[in-house]
């Protein structure tokens with residue numbers, strides 16, 4: 358298998374990180390991979406907020422969990438009230454990906470950028486995980502305002518990055534392969 362296919366297949370969601378910060382050069386390559394994703398109408402309707410301040414990342418975790426603990430969805434509530442849970446897994450870098458609201462397909466474009474970044478990270482042996490649960494933090498409009506996201510952009514997802522702390526048991530969740538049909 359070639360390197361790209363290897364990175365795609367070997368990438369796993371990493372949920373345990375070293376405290377050491379990742380190399381700036383690697384981070385630049387990962388962000389560049391995001392920026393090279395395809396976009397509808399070539400809009401490139403994204404913005405990346407790179408947070409490398411431990412207290413700020415912890416604060417985003419704490420605030421997200423506060424809201425999660427009030428969720429009607431049982432598993433989300435349980436995560437919210439569990440003091441052992443850190444929804445960013447104490448990763449040293451958190452990237453918030455925001456999309457320009459008036460673009461043709463900003464959520465799809467940003468998702469393509471996130472996937473490119475996950476694969477780029479794996480190719481550099483850097484761990485990553487796509488974070489949907491930080492969306493709870495995005496409900497706090499006053500907090501989002503402090504992130505310096507450009508006017509007319511909205512935050513969609515987070516992406517944690519860091520060196521993998523625990524590479525044991527990194528088997529891929531079983532994939533259902535019965536999802537293809539051909540019309541020839």
Ligand SMILES: Cc1cc2nc3c(=O)[nH]c(=O)nc-3n(C[C@H](O)[C@H](O)[C@H](O)COP(=O)(O)O)c2cc1C
Pocket residue numbers: 368369370371372486487488489490491529530
């Ligand atoms: C839109 C989206 C949101 C996700 N949110 C989270 C999250 O908040 N926390 C988390 O640990 N994993 C999150 N994941 C990662 C998935 O749980 C993971 O991709 C899936 O279990 C398959 O495992 P793999 O990434 O190792 O192949 C998210 C993935 C996607 C695509």
